[in-house]
Amino acid sequence: MRRRSRRPLWAAAVLLLHAGTARAEDGRAGPVSDAEAPAADAPSAEGPDGPEIVVFGRGERKIGVAQAASEGSVGGSDLLVRPLLRTAELLEAVPGMVAAQHSGSGKANQYFLRGFNLDHGSDFTTYIDGVQMNLRTHGHGQGYLDLNGLIPEIVEREDFRKGPYRADGGDFALAGAAYMTTIARFERPWVSAEIGSRGSRRLAAGGTVEDRGGGALTLVGEFRSYDGPWQQPEALRHYAGFVKYARATGLGQLDLSAHLYRGTWRPTEQIPERIIGSALCATVFCSPDPTATGETTRLVVDAQLSGSGWRANGYAQVYDWNMFSNPEYFTEDGASAQIHQIDRRRVYGLTAEKRWQLGEGAELTVGTENRYDDIGRVGVQHSVARRFVRSLGLYRVREASAALYGTATLEPLAGLRLIGGLRGDYYRFTARALDAEAAALGEGSGSDAILSPRAQLAYRVGAGLELYASWGRGFHSNDVRGAVTATPVPVLVPGTGKELGARVQSGSFSFTATYWWLRLGSELKFVGDSNAVEPTSASRRHGYELVAFWRPAPWLALDANYTASHARYDNGDFIPNAFENAASAGASLVLGEWEASVRLRHLGPYPLVEDNAQRDRGSNVVNLRAARRLGRLQLYAEALNLLDSGDKDIAYWYSSYVPGFDAAPVEGRLSRVVEPRTLRLGARVSF
Numbered sequence: 001m002r003r004r005s006r007r008p009l010w011a012a013a014v015l016l017l018h019a020g021t022a023r024a025e026d027g028r029a030g031p032v033s034d035a036e037a038p039a040a041d042a043p044s045a046e047g048p049d050g051p052e053i054v055v056f057g058r059g060e061r062k063i064g065v066a067q068a069a070s071e072g073s074v075g076g077s078d079l080l081v082r083p084l085l086r087t088a089e090l091l092e093a094v095p096g097m098v099a100a101q102h103s104g105s106g107k108a109n110q111y112f113l114r115g116f117n118l119d120h121g122s123d124f125t126t127y128i129d130g131v132q133m134n135l136r137t138h139g140h141g142q143g144y145l146d147l148n149g150l151i152p153e154i155v156e157r158e159d160f161r162k163g164p165y166r167a168d169g170g171d172f173a174l175a176g177a178a179y180m181t182t183i184a185r186f187e188r189p190w191v192s193a194e195i196g197s198r199g200s201r202r203l204a205a206g207g208t209v210e211d212r213g214g215g216a217l218t219l220v221g222e223f224r225s226y227d228g229p230w231q232q233p234e235a236l237r238h239y240a241g242f243v244k245y246a247r248a249t250g251l252g253q254l255d256l257s258a259h260l261y262r263g264t265w266r267p268t269e270q271i272p273e274r275i276i277g278s279a280l281c282a283t284v285f286c287s288p289d290p291t292a293t294g295e296t297t298r299l300v301v302d303a304q305l306s307g308s309g310w311r312a313n314g315y316a317q318v319y320d321w322n323m324f325s326n327p328e329y330f331t332e333d334g335a336s337a338q339i340h341q342i343d344r345r346r347v348y349g350l351t352a353e354k355r356w357q358l359g360e361g362a363e364l365t366v367g368t369e370n371r372y373d374d375i376g377r378v379g380v381q382h383s384v385a386r387r388f389v390r391s392l393g394l395y396r397v398r399e400a401s402a403a404l405y406g407t408a409t410l411e412p413l414a415g416l417r418l419i420g421g422l423r424g425d426y427y428r429f430t431a432r433a434l435d436a437e438a439a440a441l442g443e444g445s446g447s448d449a450i451l452s453p454r455a456q457l458a459y460r461v462g463a464g465l466e467l468y469a470s471w472g473r474g475f476h477s478n479d480v481r482g483a484v485t486a487t488p489v490p491v492l493v494p495g496t497g498k499e500l501g502a503r504v505q506s507g508s509f510s511f512t513a514t515y516w517w518l519r520l521g522s523e524l525k526f527v528g529d530s531n532a533v534e535p536t537s538a539s540r541r542h543g544y545e546l547v548a549f550w551r552p553a554p555w556l557a558l559d560a561n562y563t564a565s566h567a568r569y570d571n572g573d574f575i576p577n578a579f580e581n582a583a584s585a586g587a588s589l590v591l592g593e594w595e596a597s598v599r600l601r602h603l604g605p606y607p608l609v610e611d612n613a614q615r616d617r618g619s620n621v622v623n624l625r626a627a628r629r630l631g632r633l634q635l636y637a638e639a640l641n642l643l644d645s646g647d648k649d650i651a652y653w654y655s656s657y658v659p660g661f662d663a664a665p666v667e668g669r670l671s672r673v674v675e676p677r678t679l680r681l682g683a684r685v686s687f
Contacts, residue, residue: 062503062510063466067419067456069501069512070095070162070176070545076155076183081588081597083625083638085675088147091126091178094160095547096563096582098603100619102650102672103325105226105236106265106294108146110650112603114162114175114518115541115565117577121145123476125172128180129257130313130351131302132371134172137397137429139321139343139378142479143172149240149261149298151222153192153206156181162545163497163516164474165454167405167421168353168367174474174495174518182257184246185216188632188686196638196680199227206242207687215247228268229676232287236265252307259300267292267325270670272656280661284646284673288658289338291385294323309355317347324386330657332665336384337657342394345375361411369403378481379438393438399429399480407454415460421472423452427491429480444484448491450475464506470499495520508551517542538570541578560585564604573610576653579618580604596626598642608653608669619647619674632686640678649674 062071074093084090088099088109099109111118118124121143126133128150138144161169162176169177189207194200206220220242227233244257271288275281281288297320304313321343328337353367379394405423412418428447433439454472461467475492482489501514518541543565550558560583567578581604588597601621608614622643627636651671657664 061505063464063505064415064458064460066466066503067417067458067468068161068163068165068470068499069468069503069514070499070516072160072512072547074158074160076157079155079158080152081595081625082599083597083623083640084152085623085640085678086148087150087152088145090147090150090152090155090158090180092584092601093158094176094178095561095584096162096545097124097176098579098582098601100603100649102270104234104265104267104294105228106148106234106238106263106296107267107323108140108144108148111145112579112582114516114563115543115567115575115578115580116175117575117579117606118175119143121172123172123175124177125169126178126180128259128300129182129255129302130304130311131300131315131317131349132171135319135343135345135347136171136373136477137375137378137399137479137481139341139380140323143476144343145172146296146298148238148263148296149259150180151204151206151220151240151242153204154182154218154220154242154244156183162514163470163472163499163518164452164495165421165456165470165472165497165499167365167407167423167452167454168369169474170369170403170405170423170425171401171475171477174476174497174520182242182244183218184244184255185210185218190684190686192682192684194680194682197678198229199225199233200678200680201225202682211247213247215245218242218244218246229285230268230287231283231285232266232268232290234265234268236263238263249305252305252310255302255304255306257302257304259298261296261298264293264295266290267294267323268672269325269327270650270652270672272329272658272666273669273671274666275658275661278661280658288329289326289336292324292326292338293386294321294325296321309357310353312350312352314350315348317345319343319345319347324383327670328654328656328665330659332657334659338383338385339392340381340383340386340388342377342379342381343375344377345373347374348372363409365407365409367405369401369405371401373397373399375399377434379434391435391437393441393481394434395438395443395481396432396434397429397480399427401425401427401477417456417458419454419456419458421454421456423454425450425452425475425492427477427480429483429491431481431484441481442485442488446480446483446491448483450492450494452494464504466503468499468501468503470497470501472497490522493520493522510549512545512547514545515542516544536569537573539567539575540570541565541567555590557588558586569610574607574612576608576610577606577650579606593629594626595628596624598622598624608651614653614669616648616651616669616671619645619649621645621647621674634684636682636684638678638680638682640680641674641676644677645674646676647674648672 098112108120120141121134135144159179185208191205194202202224204222208218210216222240224238226236239262241260246255299318302315326338331337349371351369355365375397380392382389403425407421410418426449430445433443452473457469459467473496475494478489497518499516504511520539545563547561562583564581567575583602586599603618605618624639624642648671655665655667
């Protein structure tokens with residue numbers, strides 16, 4: 001009898017970059033489609049218990065399937081091999097994406113893609129099993145995308161796309177989107193333990209139990225802690241759990257899942273560079289306000305039913321978040337500028353999609369996406385050492401949205417696909433003041449709607465080459481509190497994107513090239529940090545992306561990507577924090593029981609102010625992971641920021657005030673340094 005591969009999880013997956021689901025030991029026992037099947041020439045080897053199948057494969061054949069060159073897929077096993085400082089770095093598998101941090105491991109990351117400083121997710125969205133993870137009208141920032149509760153071992157695959165070209169892409173998807181699918185089961189139970197520098201600890205375990213009816217119950221738990229190099233330790237305490245029950249029914253495949261996350265931490269903010277080396281701030285790791293804290297509690301439950309050509313899912317979330325932070329440190333009169341941001345809500349959603357084959361070369365897809373956010377308390381307060389001083393505005397918000405979309409695909413000639421889509425979104429909201437300060441800012445209700453047409457063309461020149469052209473209108477929503485002030489902002493902000501691209505696939509080599517353009521009608525948005533509206537002008541961006549993957553030998557996989565972008569406001573001004581280029585490259589080796597992977601991440605330079613007088617040079621980080629398997633025991637080591645780069649993770653230019661150093665508030669550079677070299681050692685046992 002032939003066995004499943006007993007080679008380590010990522011030994012198979014490193015050779016599936018931008019590929020579909022890998023099926024490997026410990027792993028992911030979901031079905032493999034024809035597109036995901038291993039290549040006929042996939043090598044095999046003799047294992048200690050008999051023949052083993054090593055699923056190297058050549059990944060999914062995207063030619064004839066993808067609608068744009070910028071689309072792709074990554075197998076979950078490939079994600080697991082990546083050395084990760086933070087969970088959200090899973091999104092860096094999306095070519096050109098950088099996930100940085102400016103306020104501690106418990107907070108949502110700062111994302112960069114296609115010339116956007118996406119803040120915490122304003123124009124990039126992520127779905128997990130059909131549940132959108134971005135939070136609108138959030139207490140800290142619009143589109144807040146916090147993936148800290150995601151356990152890496154549960155990700156089966158990650159599909160990604162760029163631009164507003166597909167009709168099923170809605171709010172927050174102008175720059176791009178990622179769609180993660182979780183595992184159906186583990187083949188064997190496992191336990192993993194890890195210890196590392198500066199208080200880094202991790203313990204995780206998972207397994208699957210099958211019932212007599214053919215259902216599979218999967219349970220995963222994770223604990224993490226981390227202090228970091230900071231003068232005031234982060235004191236991160238992270239608890240995450242995942243439960244999924246999957247089985248086939250007479251109606252279709254049923255998947256019931258729940259994610260639970262609880263995290264507490266001390267924010268480590270960006271600091272004014274001018275005070276570094278003074279008595280107030282001896283090093284780049286100082287903590288001018290050591291009283292800042294943050295906490296998140298989140299529960300997501302989801303029920304999904306799917307069949308051939310259709311799917312439907314309903315979900316609910318309970319969310320409780322608050323954070324004390326101090327980006328400006330002190331006010332002009334010398335008082336602490338600490339703020340307390342609050343967000344407490346419930347979210348309910350329902351999505352469905354149905355696909356019809358209308359004949360040879362014709363297909364129609366219709367879907368709907370509906371969501372209701374019942375936000376019981378959202379706003380900002382002024383505090384000193386976590387003691388309440390005064391409110392800056394607290395609200396009760398109810399925000400509902402409904403969308404209907406359709407896509408028609410025609411293949412009038414062999415190899416030519418014409419794809420047209422149309423999406424309509426309707427939003428309705430009520431923002432009620434909970435205190436006098438909010439009432440003074442404004443309250444009320446309203447609605448907005450937007451229609452978004454999309455069109456794409458794909459032409460298969462030959463078996464190994466396909467050309468693409470895409471055009472589409474999309475949007476992102478603004479915080480609805482900004483729509484009820486004296487200077488209201490639009491609730492829905494339109495944007496238009498277009499893209500030309502090509503994809504080459506030959507054997508184990510793949511290459512894509514893309515040139516894109518994106519215009520935003522307005523970058524007006526409500527800023528949760530200050531509880532104020534900051535209008536900006538319309539903007540335009542364009543750039544290109546080059547992405548390559550190659551397996552020159554059965555034991556070696558190489559990947560690289562480079563992106564460049566040009567971003568300006570319509571008046572010609574530079575857009576602060578709009579990075580000008582980014583790149584990443586990796587090499588993965590599999591030699592017997594040994595594996596190794598090294599990755600470079602580059603974030604290019606960017607302006608800090610509109611006239612480009614102040615800039616940051618960007619950052620370069622190298623990460624390394626190596627592992628050896630001894631039967632069912634895997635030992636591994638990671639070196640994060642291997643070369644001990646002292647670059648900045650993020651830099652800003654704004655006014656801050658530090659009494660004892662400044663005579664008055666000073667406009668200047670504030671930054672948060674890349675965390676120094678971090679070492680981690682771990683072991684994983686499968687039973």
